[in-house]
Amino acid sequence: MSLITPRTPPGTMELLPRQQVAFQRMLDTIRRGYERFGFVPVETPVFETVDTLLTKSGGETEKQVYFVQSTGAIQQGNKPELALRFDLTVPLARYVAEHERDLAFPFRRYQIQRVYRGERAQRGRFREFYQCDIDVIGKDSLSAHYDAEIPAVIHHVFTELNFGGFTINVNNRKILLGLLDGLGVADADTRVLVLREIDKLDKIGQDKVRASLLGLGVTEHAADTILSLIAMKGTNAETLAALGALDIETDLFREGVGELTTVIEGLKAFQVPEGTVRINLAIARGLDYYTGTVYETFLNDHPGIGSVCSGGRYENLASHYTKSKLPGVGISIGATRLFYQLMEAGIIKDATPTAQVLVTQMDPALSADYFRMASELRAAGINTEIQLDGGKIAKQMKYADRAGIPVVLLMGSDEQARGTATLKHLVKGEQVEVPLTELAARARALLEG
Amino acid sequence: MSLITPRTPPGTMELLPRQQVAFQRMLDTIRRGYERFGFVPVETPVFETVDTLLTKSGGETEKQVYFVQSTGAIQQGNKPELALRFDLTVPLARYVAEHERDLAFPFRRYQIQRVYRGERAQRGRFREFYQCDIDVIGKDSLSAHYDAEIPAVIHHVFTELNFGGFTINVNNRKILLGLLDGLGVADADTRVLVLREIDKLDKIGQDKVRASLLGLGVTEHAADTILSLIAMKGTNAETLAALGALDIETDLFREGVGELTTVIEGLKAFQVPEGTVRINLAIARGLDYYTGTVYETFLNDHPGIGSVCSGGRYENLASHYTKSKLPGVGISIGATRLFYQLMEAGIIKDATPTAQVLVTQMDPALSADYFRMASELRAAGINTEIQLDGGKIAKQMKYADRAGIPVVLLMGSDEQARGTATLKHLVKGEQVEVPLTELAARARALLEG
Known part of the structure; x- marks a missing residue:
């Protein structure tokens, strides 16, 4: 009999036993932290029906989707009916809409499962990876205090994980959008492009961002106002004071500043040290999904890893599946990439095995x-x-x-x-x-x- | 916007939060039990390459496989390269062959993950379900004492699970096969059919099994000898004594009786009470894979659920992928079906949520x-x-x-x-x-x- 070369499918993280023990302990720590704040577990099937999964206009998302088909269906030439989930948010939306009557709101769920994306295979890029999500979903409304609780949970979890210093960056997209309103940047396409440039600040620096903004037709005054804000490096109190002093009076801007103030004050109540949560007005994040508070978390000693934990506030979780209005706020730890990078950096080592x-x-x-x-x-x-x-x-x-x-x-x-x-x-x-x-x-x- | 009806894909078990907490506690108990005996965790990707997965001659297995394809591959009309695992044994074989040089043997791994089968959708039948496996893999050889350890672990786990009384049925396929040798049932096809009839004993009764055996051309003497053994209801010591007294002298039969004796004696050393492990000579199980000891576990108060935990000894785990000889013994708890059935029966109730x-x-x-x-x-x-x-x-x-x-x-x-x-x-x-x-x-x- 000729042998088949055994090989792990490309783009997946398969661990040796003592690495697996270390990974499992990391997931256990995350789970324990989530449960400490009273989040309840949910698991959804690895696949969803294609109807459920691909509600969005296709495009980028659909290109990365893995479709699932039985032998029989392939033989009959049917179109695939199932696909692997590419995040835990779409399954959550479907879950909440489907089980709405059986859930208590605000619904606080955590979900630690793998998701799938047909990425080009590349070192450190994964086609299969764990996400560890928490979300709080309100019915009709959800107080901005929950936007403060999310980073409090993450502060607890990352302290327990003990990977060294970390910074949770917080912003509110209403501030940026309200600012653009106030500065007269009204064209929708231009706004999208401006936000994209803002997001690049940490990578390309102020001068290049300024040049790009001017290139987009933003006035010098507007560009300078934007830059003075997003490049600000003060304490949270100083940043809030600067925002309050700005001559911008749009409702959206004021709402954003109000919510951000609630978050920063709430974090004090949650006893989160000031140093670990920092207002960063340059964080814009994905454009259409998040509508208010946004988060990105970095390890102080490993900025190269990028954000290890991101999320934010959204207006309405499940508008594709239900007429109920379900605002929510959530965050996700990308556990596979985090573990892989810290293992490569020698921060995470083989654990002692289960047998003592x-x-x-x-x-x-x-x-x-x-x-x-x-x-x-x-x-x-x-x-x-x-x-x-x-x-x-x-x-x-x-x-x-x-x-x-x-x-x-x-x-x-x-x-x-x-x-x-x-x-x-x-x-x-x-x-x-x-x-x-x-x-x-x-x-x-x-x-x- | 028109709404999409949110629905869980058919054939999957999706739980409400308090059910999920109960399920998670069950999995935690199983995992803790496995770790108590020094098994190390392994996780493999949800999919394997088609080459790896479908080494067997296709047929029944292939019909139930779910293939996985990205959009691009479908558009190009490529054949699928990936498929969802249908058990945890094939991935284990691939894992051990691939990582052989990095593992310590005997390699004791547990794996708690979901597997996928394209079953016809039907109440209580699952297309996605958890398996909780343990296996001990030797290099070149593995003592029969490990065949005693496996039910000792299961005894520990089911005691902790606290679902009421349970019985671990043990047999050794060499006894049945050696008996057929000794009784002159030599034709390979007939042997397969005879074993299949034997496996039906608990369902159809002695008379029908006897009639079937005669119909297959088995002599009256042989049929009566077989039936007197497989229908035996004595203590383990009585059964072993009856086997020893039989006038069958084939090596295979003696080997089987010897191994079964080792298992029963070993279980005493593991302090497993006699009542929970019972020799049942009627258990034949899957035909080609298991070569010696076989196990099936039943809940005493819920025989209708069928076997909740099955497994056995195999000659060579990974012959498709490596020339190394890797004998092993293992067992699997079908956690999804077990949980679902006990929930339906009212034995498992909603747990208190994570928040206290x-x-x-x-x-x-x-x-x-x-x-x-x-x-x-x-x-x-x-x-x-x-x-x-x-x-x-x-x-x-x-x-x-x-x-x-x-x-x-x-x-x-x-x-x-x-x-x-x-x-x-x-x-x-x-x-x-x-x-x-x-x-x-x-x-x-x-x-x-």
Whole structure:
């Protein structure tokens, strides 16, 4: 029989076991953080019907969609009826519209699942990746206080993740749009282009942005006003004061400033330190979806990774599926890319495996004792593997070392006669002979010490 | 704009939040059990290349496969290159072959992910469902003691799941095949048909099985010998004794009896009570894949659900992808079907949601106090939601009730003046006024009491 070369499909992140343990711990930390703030879990199927998924005008989105078809459907030449989700927002909209009567509003859900995009295969670009989303959905209305809660949750989660310093950038799109109104930039196409230039500020610098704005027909006064705002580097209080002092009186602008003020004040109530949330008026984000507050989060020591957690406020979640008005605010951690980049940077290392203790079989005659000890350790909550193949002790030790199991239990007939066993910590190089009556406690002490 | 009716794709299990919490707890219990025995996690991509997935001769499997294609590939009329996995065994084989040099053997992995089959849509039949697999893979060889460990893990997991009594049925296919050798049933096609009849015993009864066997050309003596064995209802020791006393001397039969004896003895060493594991010689299972020990698990009070956890020993995991010989033994819990059936039967009920306490806003002037209390409860490890929309207290209470949040915290200006708050347990109907200095401890007592 000729062999097939085994290969992971391109554009996916497949991990070795100890990397997988590290990844799982990261997802667990995110989940625990989301639950700490009372978000409830939702899971949706990996595919949606094509009708549901492709409500938008096609174009960019549709090009990246993976369609799903059974053999029978392909043979019959049918058009695909199913497609893999490309984010968790469309499934959420469908879910909320479908189950509306069974949900309590404001509906606070978290969802940690994989999404799929037919990206060109490229190092660090993924076709399959985890998103870890939270959203709060109101019925008819939703207070701007929730716009403050979202970064408070992210602050909690990233503190727990312990990847070093991070900054949650906050803005409100009403401020930018209201400013353009006030400055007389009224043409819709021009506004889109102006916002796109603003978003480039951090990459291309003030001079180039200014030149582009003038090229778009924006007056010098307007361009300078915009730049003075978006390039501002003050404290949040200073930025809010500067916004208040501006000679812009459009309702939209004032609304945006009001909401941003609510967010910044709310964050104090949530006890989020000022330094981790920063008003950044240059953040515009995706154009049509977000309507108010927007977020982008950066790791201070790894700006090159880009935003690791983004989101914002939207006017109406599910207008394609229901007449109910469902405003919401949410954010998403791109866990696969974040993990991959931090692993590449050496920040995330292989975790210790799930097994904490390996019970070896030094003397086959003592087999019953080994089993009893393994059960005892498990009953005490210690993850324990028992070597069942037996064989040379050196081979058993080598296995423990290769698998990364930190502690090995050894007992020969001498020790058995004394009522003891030896616990050896392979990483620390420590070895202790302990009474069998204290086995679990001493193993735990060695693991934790 | 015309609305699209929101609908979950047929053949998938989508849960409401409190059902999802219950499901998640079930998966967590399974995972914790697997980890307790030192299994390491693996996740593979939802799709594999078609080459990898469809190594088998097509036929039944291929008919149920979902193919995955991007828009571009469909437009170009290409054949699909990717397909959704239909089990976790093929991806495991590919994974082990691909990462062989980086793994420690025996390789003990667990994998909890969804798989996909293009089943005809039907109530209780799923196109997308979770499998929770464990496998131990040896290099070149793997001791039969591991065949005893697998049911020990399942015993631990099902005890923790607490769905009532369960029975793990164990058999060894070598016994059946060796018996057929010894009884002169040598024709390969006939053997396949005989095993298929044997598997029907519990459904159609002895008389019909006997008639079928005779119809297949099996002698009366052979049919009676087979039936006397497979219908045996003794203790494990009695069954093993009866097997030992049989006048069958083929190597395969003796090997099978030897391995079964090892499993039954091993289970004693693992302290698994005799009653939960039972030799059942009528279990034949899938024909080509399993080569030795086989398992099927039934819930004693819900036999109608069928086997909830099945598996067995195989000779060589990854012969399609590598020349290495990789014998293994494994088992799989079909979590989606199990959960769905137990929910339908009323055994699994809605869980309490993730939020344990709702902090209400009785008096907007005390907002800062509410935020501080919510943070305090969270810091103490209590999942806490704070009502940010405010509004009438009756509406806030109604929300807590609808969402199923068990405890509500209320504080008006009177209480604030006294330095207290009121905790109300909505399910128990209990209400206590507690000093703010003891808030977290008293909330925990109320939740746990």
